[in-house]
Amino acid sequence: MSHALRTLATGIFSVQRSVTVLPLLRPVSAVKIRGQHRSRSDGVKGSESQPFDESLLEFLVCPLSKKPLRYDEKSNELINEELGIAYPIVDGIPNMIPQDARMIHKSSSTEKPTES
Amino acid sequence: MAASIRTLALKVLSDSTRNIHHVSRCRIKHLCCRARIAGCRGYSDSTEGRSTHFGFQTVPEEEKAEKVYKVFESVAKKYDVMNDAMSLGIHRLWKDTLLHIMNPQPGLRLLDTAGGTGDISFRFLEYTRSMYDRQQRLKAKSHQTPSWQDIANHYVSDEAGCPQSRAVVCDINKEMLKVGKQRAEKAGITTGLSWVVGDAEELPFDDDQFDIYTIAFGIRNVTHIEQALQEAFRVLKPGGRFMCLEFSKVTNPLLARLYDAYSFQMIPVLGEVIAGDWKSYQYLVESIRKFPDQETFKEMIEDAGFFCVQYFNLTGGIVAIHSGFKL
Numbered sequence: 001m002s003h004a005l006r007t008l009a010t011g012i013f014s015v016q017r018s019v020t021v022l023p024l025l026r027p028v029s030a031v032k033i034r035g036q037h038r039s040r041s042d043g044v045k046g047s048e049s050q051p052f053d054e055s056l057l058e059f060l061v062c063p064l065s066k067k068p069l070r071y072d073e074k075s076n077e078l079i080n081e082e083l084g085i086a087y088p089i090v091d092g093i094p095n096m097i098p099q100d101a102r103m104i105h106k107s108s109s110t111e112k113p114t115e116s
Numbered sequence: 117m118a119a120s121i122r123t124l125a126l127k128v129l130s131d132s133t134r135n136i137h138h139v140s141r142c143r144i145k146h147l148c149c150r151a152r153i154a155g156c157r158g159y160s161d162s163t164e165g166r167s168t169h170f171g172f173q174t175v176p177e178e179e180k181a182e183k184v185y186k187v188f189e190s191v192a193k194k195y196d197v198m199n200d201a202m203s204l205g206i207h208r209l210w211k212d213t214l215l216h217i218m219n220p221q222p223g224l225r226l227l228d229t230a231g232g233t234g235d236i237s238f239r240f241l242e243y244t245r246s247m248y249d250r251q252q253r254l255k256a257k258s259h260q261t262p263s264w265q266d267i268a269n270h271y272v273s274d275e276a277g278c279p280q281s282r283a284v285v286c287d288i289n290k291e292m293l294k295v296g297k298q299r300a301e302k303a304g305i306t307t308g309l310s311w312v313v314g315d316a317e318e319l320p321f322d323d324d325q326f327d328i329y330t331i332a333f334g335i336r337n338v339t340h341i342e343q344a345l346q347e348a349f350r351v352l353k354p355g356g357r358f359m360c361l362e363f364s365k366v367t368n369p370l371l372a373r374l375y376d377a378y379s380f381q382m383i384p385v386l387g388e389v390i391a392g393d394w395k396s397y398q399y400l401v402e403s404i405r406k407f408p409d410q411e412t413f414k415e416m417i418e419d420a421g422f423f424c425v426q427y428f429n430l431t432g433g434i435v436a437i438h439s440g441f442k443l
Contacts, residue, residue: 053310055310056284056310056312059321059322059325059326060312060320060321060322061320061321061322062320063314063315063318063319063320064318066322066323068322090290091294091297092297092311093290093293093294093297093311093312093313094312094313094320095290095313096312096313096314096315096320097288097313097314097315098315098318100313
């Protein structure tokens with residue numbers, strides 16, 4: 001009886017152990033796949049860790065002027081031509097905070113002073 | 117004579133610059149300050165001197181956003197763990213209830229503002245997908261003996277794919293979004309989910325774009341709530357739904373006392389033990405007390421232009437879901 005209970009208990013623990021191992025495997029394979037994807041798209045999109053989802057551009061606009069933006073692949077930024085500002089894209093996530101945007105002057109580009 | 121006037125003028129200017137950080141009393145001094153520090157704060161400071169609450173403290177409005185940012189930057193990694201610990205897991209039920217009340221159909225577009233780690237968006241995508249599966253199953257059941265035409269149509273519609281539900285998570289804090297993105301990758305959710313860093317008071321989205329706008333446990337951190345509500349009204353499609361899940365006033369007095377004791381004694385301690393951050397969780401419980409009650413918030417939503425505004429109290433009023441429609 002106690003032997004049966006012991007085997008049952010160890011059976012449960014071994015199942016638990018195998019269950020916890022599986023989730024560890026999945027993110028590793030996800031990283032591998034992403035790595036392959038990165039090497040394939042490197043020539044096209046430049047050196048960014050994750051590609052930017054261009055379908056966002058359907059409804060993404062400049063928060064200040066509410067006008068559509070242009071995606072610049074080389075500098076990996078979203079550019080508002082009218083106001084001359086560029087929003088950076090970090091890790092595939094566009095940063096649409098005006099304070100973090102960069103000003104683009106016709107001759108030179110300067111940093112917009114960040115507030116608070 | 118001229119020299120003495122100049123020194124006098126310089127003295128006045130230097131005095132005024134020293135007073136910049138205090139509430140400016142004199143308009144002339146205020147203008148001198150602005151001329152002097154031209155480079156620093158470019159915006160016309162009609163808000164200078166106006167203060168707002170940061171928990172129980174009073175802070176200038178410009179500072180609140182920065183302080184809130186710092187709070188969430190420091191708690192980002194432990195945010196989900198802390199939520200479970202503080203609410204004893206009940207926050208999951210609250211969020212599930214929000215989804216049930218929302219009852220989204222497949223193919224809708226959701227804007228999850230102050231979405232942070234993406235809890236609502238994940239639930240939204242899961243809900244619409246399971247609903248789509250259920251609809252397909254019901255359709256299959258009712259077509260037990262399909263004609264050849266039906267089968268052909270079924271193949272065509274299958275190729276087109278199910279109407280793609282789309283969730284956009286918008287948050288002012290990059291750290292929270294990073295944590296959320298990692299969670300999405302771990303859960304294997306790839307399509308239909310987007311991440312944007314943006315300010316709820318100045319949304320980077322075009323008018324009439326979203327079917328549903330949600331803001332869960334985020335609106336009390338916004339400096340100008342009315343502006344956030346107006347932005348919500350702007351980006352929603354006509355017929356779109358605004359939903360807000362937020363801590364509110366407890367209705368039962370006994371429960372209120374227990375809740376207060378728990379909030380002020382336990383939660384900052386948990387914050388210190390688990391996240392190593394007492395102050396942020398002190399801010400959390402204080403900001404809950406500062407947030408308007410259910411009726412006042414309902415009136416604010418109506419002022420923004422929403423119709424059929426109603427609220428649902430959960431867990432005795434600890435949390436309330438407000439809902440309104442853009443008609």
